[in-house]
Amino acid sequence: MALKINELCVNCDVCEPVCPNRAITQGETIYVIDPALCTECVGHFDEPQCVAVCPVECIDPDPDHPESEPQLLAKLRRLQQESA
Numbered sequence: 001m002a003l004k005i006n007e008l009c010v011n012c013d014v015c016e017p018v019c020p021n022r023a024i025t026q027g028e029t030i031y032v033i034d035p036a037l038c039t040e041c042v043g044h045f046d047e048p049q050c051v052a053v054c055p056v057e058c059i060d061p062d063p064d065h066p067e068s069e070p071q072l073l074a075k076l077r078r079l080q081q082e083s084a
Contacts, residue, residue: 003048004062015050015059021028021079035065037079042072054080 002023005015009030016024017033021044023037033050041048051059067075 001040001067002038002062002065003033003040003050003059004064005031005050006058006060007032008058010056010058012055013075014053014055018049018053020044021076026034031040033059033062035062038065039061039072039076039079042069066081 005024007030011026011030016026019038020041021037021039023034023039024031025034026032048059051057
C-alpha cells in the first residue's frame with residue numbers, strides 16, 4: 001500500500017530527496033505522498049526510504065490505498081515505462 005505522512009510532520013525536508021519515485025512533495029502545511037507514485041520503495045530498496053530517514057516517525061501505511069508487493073512492482077514498472 002502507499003504510504004501517508006501524518007500530522008506529526010515537522011517539515012524537516014529529509015523525506016522528499018530520498019524518494020526514488022518523486023512521490024513526496026510539499027503540501028499546504030506538511031509534506032504529502034502521491035499514492036499514484038508511491039511504491040514503498042519496492043524494487044529500489046528493502047525498506048521505504050522516507051520511513052528510514054524520518055526523525056519523528058510520521059509516515060504510516062495509507063489504509064485508503066492497499067496494495068500487495070506484486071501490485072507495487074507493477075506500479076513501479078509502469079512508472080519506469082512512463083518516464084522512459
